[in-house]
Amino acid sequence: MPAEISIPDCLSSLLARFRSRFTKPGFEVFTALLVGHVMAPVGRTVCGMLTGADLAGVWHHSRAHRFFANTRWDARQVGLTLVTLVVQMLLAPGTPILLAVDETLMRRRGPKVHGASWWHDGSAAGAKKIGYGNSWVVLAVVVTLPFCRRPVALPVLFALCVKGGRSKPDLARDLLDLIAEAFPTRTIHLVGDSAYGAGHFAGLGANITITTRARSNAVFYHRTPAASGKRGRPRLRGDRIGTPAEIARQATEKASWVDTLINRYGSTVTAQTTEITCLWYGTWRTDPVRVILVRDSRRKTTTPAGYDIAIVTTDLEATAAQIVARYASRWAIEVAFHEAKNVSGVGETRNRTQTAVERTVPFTFMCQTITTLWYTINIDPDAQIADRRRKAPWYRTKSDPSILDMLQTLRDTIHTHRINPTTPGHATSQQNQDPQVGIKLAAS
Numbered sequence: 001m002p003a004e005i006s007i008p009d010c011l012s013s014l015l016a017r018f019r020s021r022f023t024k025p026g027f028e029v030f031t032a033l034l035v036g037h038v039m040a041p042v043g044r045t046v047c048g049m050l051t052g053a054d055l056a057g058v059w060h061h062s063r064a065h066r067f068f069a070n071t072r073w074d075a076r077q078v079g080l081t082l083v084t085l086v087v088q089m090l091l092a093p094g095t096p097i098l099l100a101v102d103e104t105l106m107r108r109r110g111p112k113v114h115g116a117s118w119w120h121d122g123s124a125a126g127a128k129k130i131g132y133g134n135s136w137v138v139l140a141v142v143v144t145l146p147f148c149r150r151p152v153a154l155p156v157l158f159a160l161c162v163k164g165g166r167s168k169p170d171l172a173r174d175l176l177d178l179i180a181e182a183f184p185t186r187t188i189h190l191v192g193d194s195a196y197g198a199g200h201f202a203g204l205g206a207n208i209t210i211t212t213r214a215r216s217n218a219v220f221y222h223r224t225p226a227a228s229g230k231r232g233r234p235r236l237r238g239d240r241i242g243t244p245a246e247i248a249r250q251a252t253e254k255a256s257w258v259d260t261l262i263n264r265y266g267s268t269v270t271a272q273t274t275e276i277t278c279l280w281y282g283t284w285r286t287d288p289v290r291v292i293l294v295r296d297s298r299r300k301t302t303t304p305a306g307y308d309i310a311i312v313t314t315d316l317e318a319t320a321a322q323i324v325a326r327y328a329s330r331w332a333i334e335v336a337f338h339e340a341k342n343v344s345g346v347g348e349t350r351n352r353t354q355t356a357v358e359r360t361v362p363f364t365f366m367c368q369t370i371t372t373l374w375y376t377i378n379i380d381p382d383a384q385i386a387d388r389r390r391k392a393p394w395y396r397t398k399s400d401p402s403i404l405d406m407l408q409t410l411r412d413t414i415h416t417h418r419i420n421p422t423t424p425g426h427a428t429s430q431q432n433q434d435p436q437v438g439i440k441l442a443a444s
Contacts, residue, residue: 005028005031005032005035005053005054005055006417006418007031007035007414007417008413008414008416008417010374010378010413011035011374011410011413011414012031014085014370014373014374014377015030015031015034015370017081017085018030018078018081018082020081021073021074021077021078021081022071022072022073023071023072023073025071026067026071026072026073029063029064029067029071030067030073032049032050032053032055032059032064033046033049033050033053033064033067033363034367034370035052035053035414036048036049036050036051036052036053036055037049037052037344037345037363037364037367038052038367038371038407038410038411038414039052039053039054039411039414040052040345042345043345043348044344044345044346044348044349044364045348045349045350046061046064046065046068046349046350046351046360047061047064048348049064050064065356068349068351068355068356068359068360068363069351069353069355069356070355073359075158075358075359075362075363076157076158076178078362078366079156079157079158079362079366080156080157080178080182082156082366082369082370083141083156083157083179083182084182085373086141086143086154086156086369086373087141087183087186089373089376089377090141090143090145090373090376091143094186096186096187096188096189097141097179097183097186097187097188097189098141098142098143098151098189098191098326098329099139099140099141099142099176099179099188099189099190099191100139100140100142100153100190100191100192100329100330100332100333101137101138101139101140101172101175101176101190101191101192101196101333102137102138102192102193102330102333102334102337103135103136103137103138103161103168103195104135104136104138104337104341105119105120105121105123105124105131105133105134105135105136106133106134106135106136106341106346106347106361107121107131107132107133107347108132108133108134108350109132110352112352113134113351113352113357114352114353114354114357114358115134115135115160115161115162115163115354115357115358116132116133116134117132117135117162117163118130118131118132119131119132119133119135119161120135134160134161134357134361135160135161135168136158136159136160136161136361137158137159137161137168137171137172137175138155138157138158138333138337138365139155139156139157139158139172139175139176139179140153140154140155140156140332140333140336141153141154141156142154142191142329142330142332142333145372145376146376147376147381147382147400147401148400148401149266149399149400150265150266150332150335150400151329151332152332152335152336152372153332153333153335153336154336154369154372154373155333155336155340155365155366155368155369156366156369157175157178157179158175158361158362158365159171159172159174159175160357160358160361167198167200168195168196169195169196169198169200169201170200172192172196172200173200173201176188176190176201176204176208180205180207180208184207185207186207187207187208187209188207188208188209189208189209189210189211189315189326190208190209190210190211191210191211191212191326191327191329191330192210192211192212192330193212193213193330194212194213194214194215196210196212197212197213197214197215197218197280197283197312198283199283199284199285201284202283202284202285202287203285203287204287204314209313209314209315210313210314211311211312211313211314211315211323211326211327212311212312212313212327213309213310213311213312213327214244214280214291214310214311214312216243216244216245216305216310217243218243218244218280218282218283218310218312219240219241219242219243219281219282220240220241220242220243220247220276220278220279220280220281220289220291221237221238221239221240221241221278221279221281222237222238222239222240222241222278222279223237223238223277223278223279223288224236224237224238224279224286225238236281236285236286237279237281237286238279241276241278244291244293244305244307244310245305245306245307247274247276247291247293247310248274248293248295248305248306248307249306251274251293252306256274257272257273257274257295258272258273258274259271259272260272260273260320260321260324261321262294262321262324262325262328263321263325264324264325264328264329265328265331269296271294271295271296271324272294272295272296273292273293273294273295273320273321273324274292274293275290275291275292275293275320276290276291277289277290277291277316278290278291280312284314287314288314288316289312289313289314290312290313290314290315290316290323291310291311291312292310292311292312292313292320292323292324293307293309293310293311294307294308294309294310294311294324295307295308296308311323311324311327313326313327336368339368339402339403340364340365340368343402343403343404343407344364344367344368344371344403344407345364346361346364346365346368347361347364348364349361349364368403371403371406371407371410372403372406374406374410375401375406375409375410379406379409381400381401384401384405384409385398385399385401388405
């Protein structure tokens with residue numbers, strides 16, 4: 001069994017972009033644990049990753065643990081390198097960067113786990129929606145892959161929440177500023193749920209916009225009026241417009257609802273929208289915003305508020321349909337969380353010290369993003385789906401590869417690479433074309 005990990009060129013060329021973020025020994029462990037995370041079907045603990053890389057008993061397990069607890073590397077700097085790769089490889093030059101921000105809970109147990117506490121958990125069973133563990137603010141790049149009908153969120157930057165520490169919107173603003181500093185000439189659009197409609201995102205600048213959902217009790221005002229010429233401080237806001245429900249009622253009275261064709265969640269629907277440009281003074285002070293109310297024209301009865309969702313954005317140029325579609329793309333980060341916890345094994349590591357806790361979850365999230373990036377630039381999804389339908393003809397409606405398909409494809413590629421054609425008893429080069437043959441021979 002080799003003392004060093006061997007990986008295919010198509011993956012090593014991608015991982016080589018991260019070399020400058022690690023020391024030489026640290027990069028070797030980074031490569032090995034990433035491969036081990038991909039190869040391990042279950043139990044992606046630190047030792048489980050070492051086992052997945054076929055290095056159990058070759059490397060001492062403390063080497064893997066020290067990578068998270070003591071080795072010199074910065075998860076945010078690695079994340080910025082990953083952002084650069086995503087933007088360069090998946091976005092056309094000059095196109096805006098779409099980011100989604102949200103928080104997720106990684107359940108943990110034990111009083112000595114750093115940062116573990118009771119947090120809100122929207123996926124928890126029951127009415128209380130709380131859970132014990134580590135809460136993470138995650139910033140993801142939302143892209144449209146050529147083989148997927150829906151937007152895909154690729155997690156890249158992370159911040160651990162600590163009780164009594166900085167708020168989640170404050171941490172999210174830090175992550176956004178890192179992206180803005182890395183891409184000063186690019187337009188950046190940020191989307192988040194109502195929790196991120198906070199004052200921390202006031203004054204973003206000319207090239208950055210934020211789109212979120214307005215709370216039902218949000219109050220909007222007319223824009224700053226012209227100076228009256230009187231003595232005293234000039235007014236910072238105009239007259240009160242009202243809450244979203246009051247705006248909806250005024251739109252109904254003035255018959256200003258319009259039918260809008262909206263592309264969201266992989267389908268195109270017609271909904272009614274109305275909008276107004278104003279100030280959300282209590283949150284974003286004097287930054288001009290647009291409030292777009294949406295109601296489903298297919299419903300027989302309207303909601304008591306007169307609208308289905310109120311979207312507020314600092315983007316004054318995009319159309320209402322584009323803003324609604326942009327906010328709908330926020331759901332991609334929820335899908336990424338679900339896949340991370342149930343498919344990719346994010347959160348299965350069991351660390352307690354501060355440095356290790358702050359690194360393991362970002363590392364496993366980035367493994368998922370790197371897997372998606374590798375698949376996009378190396379694999380023909382049409383051929384893979386056709387092969388999947390041939391082997392499993394009951395999958396008649398499958399059209400898009402899932403993260404599980406991407407993981408399995410990368411596993412097959414690594415398995416095939418591990419078969420040395422010069423070793424007696426291994427498959428021929430023709431047989432190696434079928435990864436399943438390589439898997440069977442490697443296991444024998």
